Structure formats: C-alpha cells, structure tokens
Amino acid sequence: MALQQGRLIKWDDAKGYGFIAPADGGDAVFAHISAFVASRARPAVGDKVRYSVRQEKGKGLRAEGVHLPLLLQDRIEGAVLVAMITATLFFSAVLWLSREYVFSYFLVVALVALSVITLLLYGWDKRSAVKDKQRVREDTLHLLALAGGWPGALIARPLFRHKTRKQPFATLFGATVVCSVACLLFFLLSEQAVTLRNWLDIEAMQWRTLMQPVIAI
Structure with missing residues (x-):
C-alpha cells in the first residue's frame, strides 16, 4: 500500500x-x-x-x-557524535592544563563522574516525562552542568532527544556551559587561585599516598 x-x-x-x-x-x-x-x-x-x-x-x-526523513535521523546521530568528541576534547584539555599538579587525574575523574551522573539524570527525566511520572527539577540539571557535568548534558540532549529546543532551558544551558568553563579556566590559570591549587595538590598527594597500599594489593 x-x-x-x-x-x-x-x-x-x-x-x-x-x-x-x-x-x-x-x-x-x-x-x-x-x-x-x-x-x-x-x-x-x-x-x-x-x-x-x-x-x-x-x-x-x-x-x-x-x-x-533519513536526513533528520542522520542529523540527530551526528549531533551525538559531535557532543562526544567535544566532551573528549574538553577532558583532554583539562588534563593537559592541570598536568603539573598531582590533583590533575582526580579533577578529570570528578568531572567525568559528574558528566555520567548528569547524563543518567537526563535519561531518567526523559523516561519520567514519557511515563508521566515525577520529573527531575530543571534547576538540578542546570546546577550539575554548572558544577562541571555539562559534557554529559551535551551528549544526553541529542541522545535522548530531550530539552534540545525547549526555551528558556536551551539558552540557560548554554550560559551554564560558558560559566562552568570560565570558572574552571580561572581556577587552573589565574594567579589568584594559586593558593587553592597548591592546597588541593597537597591533599591529592596525601590521598595518593593513602591509596598506594590498596593499589599494590
């Protein structure tokens, strides 16, 4: 037919x-x-x-x-790929910028963990929306993105086809990404944050010392 x-x-x-x-x-x-x-x-x-x-x-x-239309399907799939590449470049850049500090790997692991949590919450919120159940608060998603979990949100939005066009959510998400990256660059590069970086380095060194016997086992 x-x-x-x-x-x-x-x-x-x-x-x-x-x-x-x-x-x-x-x-x-x-x-x-x-x-x-x-x-x-x-x-x-x-x-x-x-x-x-x-x-x-x-x-x-x-x-x-x-x-x-197949073109629409390809466009969505391409958006997920672009988001994954962007996230990978971001984590690589953070690792390179913080390479002189002991806390470097701890920082990247924390950012990856935040991104995974954010991605999962987007997926949960999408599932809740479809099933008409209790939703994840939008300010929670924005706070996670601002804290450094925005790469996970960047992937989740086209992956789950969720909150990609809704306003003002999309604009606020863009603003949280800019603010998050700006704060991270200030922390890693500014002279004003030297004391904080040195303190975190000492803490990271102590944690690494404590973890060595566990890793050896």
Whole structure:
C-alpha cells in the first residue's frame, strides 16, 4: 500500500503523540511515538513524514508505519557524535592544563563522574516525562552542568532527544556551559587561585599516598 505524505502540525514530546496534516488536505491524523518506524530521531513540529492510516473505532484516523526523513535521523546521530568528541576534547584539555599538579587525574575523574551522573539524570527525566511520572527539577540539571557535568548534558540532549529546543532551558544551558568553563579556566590559570591549587595538590598527594597500599594489593 502506498504511503501518504504529510507534516506534523502538533507534537507533545513529553507524552509521545501528536497530529499529522495530510499533504493533500483532509482531517488531521493522530500519531503515537510507537507508530514511528526505525527512527533514531525524535519527531518535532514541522517534520515531513510518510505514513499509512487506519480507522480506529470511535476514535478517528490513526497513523501507522510513520517514517521520518533519513536526513533528520542522520542529523540527530551526528549531533551525538559531535557532543562526544567535544566532551573528549574538553577532558583532554583539562588534563593537559592541570598536568603539573598531582590533583590533575582526580579533577578529570570528578568531572567525568559528574558528566555520567548528569547524563543518567537526563535519561531518567526523559523516561519520567514519557511515563508521566515525577520529573527531575530543571534547576538540578542546570546546577550539575554548572558544577562541571555539562559534557554529559551535551551528549544526553541529542541522545535522548530531550530539552534540545525547549526555551528558556536551551539558552540557560548554554550560559551554564560558558560559566562552568570560565570558572574552571580561572581556577587552573589565574594567579589568584594559586593558593587553592597548591592546597588541593597537597591533599591529592596525601590521598595518593593513602591509596598506594590498596593499589599494590
């Protein structure tokens, strides 16, 4: 059976459903996320789609076998790859900038841990949104990004197709990334933070000494 063409005119990403306007006119067709075929991308208002329809008793038309454009799928997949490369470059840069200090590896491990926690919370929030359960507070996600977990959020947003377009969240996220990187550069490079860096170096040296017998075992 030939597929019809249309465009998403309404989409509730949290609940996973919306409506398609047929290209040749007619009544809007209900579409649930489960009807989208082999799609790695999250639907959005304005997307052109191909689909078939069936009549649901007492409920009207319902879309089946909905296909998103392949270019859209590739774009989302590419965004995840770019985010992963950006995160890797960031961690590498932090390791290089702090190479003269004992706390260098501790710092990178802490940032990676924060990023993993942030990524998992984005995934949890997406799952909660779809299942209409209690959500993770947006200020919690922003605070984690500000504390250094933004690489995890950078990956999570296109990976889970979550909070990529919502405003003012997207703008605030960008601001937290800039502030987080600026604070980290100030800590690693400024003369004003020398005392703090030296103190952390002494603490890191003590921790490394304490951990040596454990590592030897």
